[in-house]
Amino acid sequence: MIGFDLDGVIIPDCDNMPNVGNVGEFYELAAMNMQPLFQPGSESVIITARYQRYTPLTIAWVNRYINPLPRRVYHDRTTESAAGYKSTILNNDHTISVYVESDLEIVEALKRTVRTSCKIVHFSTWVAEQLSELERKQRYF
Numbered sequence: 001m002i003g004f005d006l007d008g009v010i011i012p013d014c015d016n017m018p019n020v021g022n023v024g025e026f027y028e029l030a031a032m033n034m035q036p037l038f039q040p041g042s043e044s045v046i047i048t049a050r051y052q053r054y055t056p057l058t059i060a061w062v063n064r065y066i067n068p069l070p071r072r073v074y075h076d077r078t079t080e081s082a083a084g085y086k087s088t089i090l091n092n093d094h095t096i097s098v099y100v101e102s103d104l105e106i107v108e109a110l111k112r113t114v115r116t117s118c119k120i121v122h123f124s125t126w127v128a129e130q131l132s133e134l135e136r137k138q139r140y141f
Helices: 023-033 052-065 082-092 104-113 123-139
Strands: 002-005 044-047 072-074 098-101 119-122
Touching: 023 052, 044 082, 052 072, 082 098, 082 104, 098 104, 098 123, 104 119, 119 123
Parallel strands: 002 044, 002 098, 044 072, 098 119
Antiparallel strands: none
């Protein structure tokens, strides 16, 4: 199964959005208006390091825009770092074989701390791999 970061992978990250106030304002706007960049599919999980207080907005957005729903949405970070939270999940959920993350620092931290066979991939690398695979398949049709 493949795991995806939410902000920066499935939807643009608020760090790259002009004229958006704080993170909470961004999540509210996203919950109402932001379409996903792609549908992750039912054989996926979403792992977001959004704080627990944003759970209602996160779940509302997933239920509104993701179809089919992923197998699971991890969304209840409390106080630990984003990398620490995601590392704990990836070390405990052995069904995730690939995890796609938008933040290079988190990718590097996860590569050091995840002790399973899960492949940790930066989003841009994953997109390049998917495009390469599509190109390869098109040559044979």
